[in-house]
Amino acid sequence: MKGFRFSAVEAAIKKPGRLDLALIFSDYPAQVAAVYTTNKVQAAPVLISRERSKNGRCRALLVNSGNANACTGEQGMADALECGRRTAEALGLSDEELLIASTGVIGQPLPMERFKKGIQPLVDGLDHGTLDDVARAIMTTDTFEKIERRSGEAGGKPYSIRGIAKGAGMIHPNMATMLSFLVTDAEVDGAFLKSAFTEAVDGSFNAITVDNDTSTNDTAVIFANGAAQNPSIKAGTPEGAAFAALLHDVLLSLAKLIVKDGEGATKFVEIRVKGAANQADAKKAALAVANSMLVKTAFFGQDANWGRIIAAIGYSGADVQQDRVEIRFDDVVMATGGVFAGGDAEAAGTRVLQQKEFRVTIDLKLGAGEAVVFTSDLSYDYVRINADYRT
Structure with missing residues (x-):
């Protein structure tokens, strides 16, 4: 240089x-x-x-x-x-x-x-x-x-x-x-x-x-x-x-x-929202999911709890029509039309969450807005690190 x-x-x-x-x-x-x-x-x-x-x-x-x-x-x-x-x-x-x-x-x-x-x-x-x-x-x-x-x-x-x-x-x-x-x-x-x-x-x-x-x-x-x-x-x-x-x-x-390198992180997760009414709505929805403590703890526990994700989308402030929402873990469809895709999806989704890196794709099916946010899980070690930070 x-x-x-x-x-x-x-x-x-x-x-x-x-x-x-x-x-x-x-x-x-x-x-x-x-x-x-x-x-x-x-x-x-x-x-x-x-x-x-x-x-x-x-x-x-x-x-x-x-x-x-x-x-x-x-x-x-x-x-x-x-x-x-x-x-x-x-x-x-x-x-x-x-x-x-x-x-x-x-x-x-x-x-x-x-x-x-x-x-x-x-x-x-x-x-x-x-x-x-x-x-x-x-x-x-x-x-x-x-x-x-x-x-x-x-x-x-x-x-x-x-x-x-x-x-x-x-x-x-x-x-x-x-x-x-x-x-x-x-x-x-x-x-x-x-x-x-x-x-x-x-x-x-x-x-x-x-x-x-x-x-x-x-x-x-x-x-x-x-x-x-x-x-x-x-x-x-x-x-x-x-x-x-x-x-x-x-x-x-x-x-x-x-x-x-997130404190205590064991997962690296890409949250991708597409089909939003606009880009701003896509970013709102992606950040709501990425920041949800319940979603992050589910990632840590390898729990394919897509319900926490759709709940976060709903309170994000983005325009959402429940019966249009599709949620995927990598290529596994967990919910379509806002409804659970079934037991086979649960098992396949759990296998995705067992990986160190994966993608959650949310399609709101309302427009052309897209956004990507990267996040981590929330582990026991995060609490330990921050509880001891000044000592």
Whole structure:
């Protein structure tokens, strides 16, 4: 990856023994696009980065795990600004050129002395670190790092897109706790980068759910520094379409990894709604099913209880006519015309739910609206992990 450097150190922000403070740095001024949580309670780093990314140009991103710096009042804002200022100064940047992100426990002040001690080693390590180090440093309850890479070409010049993400619980993004950072050495028109990134996020991170909780810290950012020296990629061109497709592919792959790593998850489930009156109704129905605690526990128990699914569809707010609904588990018809398909379907459906990955298809037979949402089951381990999270 041309023109980007990475670093991660152990600052013992929550506890020692792991990387937890990381830096992404572009050697050149970069176009930046970002999407943030829609939760009305927002962490200090989100408020700061939201303002700084509005101008569409930044050089670096400072991120920590172990502490969200959310609901920490004026002191939390001051701490975030000071951490950013010290890092920007060490990099030779203005404060406005640096974005900040945090993830971890809400409501706890940053351990500033440990944080400040980590900044200079972090900057000094830029010539030795990797994006994989950053991916490890941003993990909280994740069980593995999430990294995706793709390559493209524009004007005869090859370029790369690399992305990382973290998230396993508090996952229901509206832009999960989730962070995602992407870097590309492609030269990309700023307006096109913003629209392509927003659209790709909507079709990926906004199409997953683990536990129906939207974080105070959700942040997704892409930096494009043009080091590949390709002609600027613009909207309405074949190169633009190809770049947007690669970007969507990276984000969707990362989003799926988040669901597969869902806290305590044993199942990865695609909820596909078709035949809805419109796309908005399809998304409502898909999310209602994907977020239903009863549906998710049935998936965990391998119980082919399609009744919980049709109930969720009914309260979703989508236009539904009960006597038209068809529900399938993979290719097994569980209900048609809103009525149970019979005992053979029960047995076949149970076999589908015994798989680690499967699809639930819901046909409302009212129109052309379609939507896909990815979800996980809800297991005993989810309760254990979240009951012990702060201890």
